[in-house]
Amino acid sequence: MSCFDEGHFNGDLENGVSIGCGEVGFEEEAKSDIADIEDAVKVLLIGLGEDINREGLRKTPFRVAKALSEGTRGYKQKVKDIVEGALFPEAGLENNKIGHAGGAGGLVIVRDLDLYSYCESCLLPFQIKCHVGYVPSGQRVVGLSKLSRVADVFAKRLQEPQRLADEVSSALHQGIKPAGVAVVLQCTHIHFPELESFFLESNQQAWVKTLVSSGSGIFESKNADVWSDFFCLLKFRGIQIEKVRLRGSSDQCWCPSLSTLSAKVTSKVVPVNPAMITAVSSILNSLGEDSFRKELAGTPIRFVKWLLNFQSIDMDVKLNGSLCSGMDTLNLNREVSFNDKQIRSELNLPFWSQCEHHILPFHGVVHIGYFLPEGFNVIRKSLLQSIVHFYGFKLQVQERLTRQIAETIAPLILGGHVIVVVEASHTCMISRGIEKFRSSTATFAVLGRFSTDLAARAAFLQGVASATTSGAQ
Numbered sequence: 001m002s003c004f005d006e007g008h009f010n011g012d013l014e015n016g017v018s019i020g021c022g023e024v025g026f027e028e029e030a031k032s033d034i035a036d037i038e039d040a041v042k043v044l045l046i047g048l049g050e051d052i053n054r055e056g057l058r059k060t061p062f063r064v065a066k067a068l069s070e071g072t073r074g075y076k077q078k079v080k081d082i083v084e085g086a087l088f089p090e091a092g093l094e095n096n097k098i099g100h101a102g103g104a105g106g107l108v109i110v111r112d113l114d115l116y117s118y119c120e121s122c123l124l125p126f127q128i129k130c131h132v133g134y135v136p137s138g139q140r141v142v143g144l145s146k147l148s149r150v151a152d153v154f155a156k157r158l159q160e161p162q163r164l165a166d167e168v169s170s171a172l173h174q175g176i177k178p179a180g181v182a183v184v185l186q187c188t189h190i191h192f193p194e195l196e197s198f199f200l201e202s203n204q205q206a207w208v209k210t211l212v213s214s215g216s217g218i219f220e221s222k223n224a225d226v227w228s229d230f231f232c233l234l235k236f237r238g239i240q241i242e243k244v245r246l247r248g249s250s251d252q253c254w255c256p257s258l259s260t261l262s263a264k265v266t267s268k269v270v271p272v273n274p275a276m277i278t279a280v281s282s283i284l285n286s287l288g289e290d291s292f293r294k295e296l297a298g299t300p301i302r303f304v305k306w307l308l309n310f311q312s313i314d315m316d317v318k319l320n321g322s323l324c325s326g327m328d329t330l331n332l333n334r335e336v337s338f339n340d341k342q343i344r345s346e347l348n349l350p351f352w353s354q355c356e357h358h359i360l361p362f363h364g365v366v367h368i369g370y371f372l373p374e375g376f377n378v379i380r381k382s383l384l385q386s387i388v389h390f391y392g393f394k395l396q397v398q399e400r401l402t403r404q405i406a407e408t409i410a411p412l413i414l415g416g417h418v419i420v421v422v423e424a425s426h427t428c429m430i431s432r433g434i435e436k437f438r439s440s441t442a443t444f445a446v447l448g449r450f451s452t453d454l455a456a457r458a459a460f461l462q463g464v465a466s467a468t469t470s471g472a473q
C-alpha cells in the first residue's frame with residue numbers, strides 16, 4: 001500500500017493526518033510489511049546463489065526488513081506533532097517590528113546535524129550533514145531539537161538530496177510560520193566500482209559528495225542577502241559554500257548507480273533474474289512507497305545489478321605455479337633468515353564488499369605485507385588486487401574477508417609470512433539507528449613469522465601508518 005502520493009505532503013501538515021498508512025490496524029500492517037520484506041529478501045539471497053539457511057544468513061531477511069523499516073519510518077511520522085507545542089513566545093529585539101529583526105532578533109541556525117537517508121535510485125543509505133536555519137517572526141521561536149526532528153522525518157524516506165532539502169524547508173516554513181527557512185545538506189554516497197576497469201585502476205574514489213540548498217520566505221531567492229549571513233555562519237564550521245548547488249541548478253545525476261549500473265544495463269545485455277526485480281518492487285511497496293513513481297522506475301534493476309556484483313565474480317584467480325613465477329620452487333623449501341628489511345608492502349588496495357548480516361556495503365582499503373627474500377620476485381600488485389576483489393565481491397564479514405586474503409597469499413610466499421590489515425566503513429554502522437558516521441573498522445590477519453614476531457608486525461604497521469591515510473573515509 002503506498003502512502004507516497006503527490007499531495008500527501010501538504011495535506012499531512014495542515015490537518016495532521018498521519019503520513020503513515022492510517023492509524024487503525026497500523027501495527028498489524030507494519031508486521032505484515034516486515035514479513036513481506038523478509039520474503040522478498042529471501043528471493044534476493046536465493047537469486048545470488050546463497051543458502052538462506054547458512055549460519056550468517058539465517059537472520060538476514062529479518063535484519064534487512066528491520067533496517068529498511070527503520071530507515072523509512074518517516075512515512076509514518078507526523079510533522080505537525082513535532083512542531084506543535086514547541087513554539088515558544090520570545091520578544092523580538094525591536095518589539096512588534098515585523099521582518100528580519102522581528103521575533104527573537106535575527107537568524108537562528110542549527111549546524112552539523114548528522115542524518116542518514118536511503119537513496120531512491122539505488123536503495124543504499126547515504127550520509128547527510130544537515131544545516132537548518134530560520135528567521136523567527138511573530139515573536140516566537142521553535143525548540144532547537146525540532147529542527148532536527150523534522151529534518152529526520154523527511155530523511156527517513158527514500159530520498160534524493162534536492163527534494164529532501166526542499167521538503168524540510170517547506171515543512172518547517174509551514175510548521176513555524178517564520179520569515180523564512182534555509183536548509184543546506186552535505187550528502188555523501190558510496191561510490192560504485194566500475195568492475196571492468198576496476199581491476200586495472202586502484203585509485204577509485206570511495207565517496208560521491210554533493211551539496212544542496214533550499215530556502216523559503218526571505219530565503220526563497222538564492223540572491224537574498226540573508227543567505228550570505230547563513231553561509232558565513234556555515235563558514236565558521238569550515239563549510240565552503242561556493243560548491244552549494246542552489247535549488248534549480250543543473251541536476252547532474254547524484255547517485256553513481258545512475259551512471260555506472262544503468263550504463264552497464266544499456267551497454268551490455270546482462271541477464272537479470274526477473275524474480276529478483278519483482279522482489280525489490282515489492283519491498284518498495286511494503287515500505288509505503290509507490291514503485292511506479294517515476295524516480296523509482298529503474299531502482300529495482302539497479303539494486304539487483306548492484307547485488308549481482310556480490311554473487312561471485314567469474315574471475316578465476318590463477319594461483320598455480322605461474323604465480324610463483326620468478327620464485328624458484330626448489331628454493332621454496334630452503335631456509336632463509338627473516339629480517340624486517342625484507343618486508344614487502346602493498347598498501348591501500350581498494351575493496352568493496354557486502355555485509356551478509358544486512359546486505360549493506362562495507363568498503364575501504366587492504367594493506368598487505370609479506371616477506372620477500374633476496375632474489376625473489378614480488379607478487380604483482382594486480383594479482384594482489386584481484387585476490388582482494390575475489391574475496392571482496394561476496395556476501396562477507398570483514399574478519400572472514402581478511403583471513404581469506406591472507407590464506408590465499410601465504411602459499412605464494414616463502415615461509416608463508418604474511419600480514420593483512422583491512423580498514424573499512426560499514427554502511428550498516430552509519431544507518432539502522434546505530435548512526436556512527438565516522439566509525440571505521442580495522443581487522444588483522446597474520447601468518448608465519450608475523451604471528452609470532454612483534455618487531456616484524458610493528459615494522460609493517462609503522463610503514464602503513466607513515467605511508468598512507470586510511471582510505472576507509
Ligand SMILES: Nc1nc2c(ncn2[C@@H]2O[C@H](COP(=O)(O)OP(=O)(O)OP(=O)(O)O)[C@@H](O)[C@H]2O)c(=O)[nH]1
Nearest residue numbers: 059063355356357358396397398399426428432434
Ligand atoms: N563481526 C562483524 N560484525 C558485523 C559485520 N558486518 C555487520 N556486522 C554486525 O552484525 C551484527 C548483527 O547483529 P544482530 O543482533 O543479529 O542484528 P541487528 O539487530 O541488526 O544488530 P544491531 O546492529 O545491534 O542493530 C551487528 O552487530 C552488526 O554490526 C562484520 O563485517 N563483522
Ligand SMILES: [Zn+2]
Nearest residue numbers: 119121122255
Ligand atoms: Zn544511490
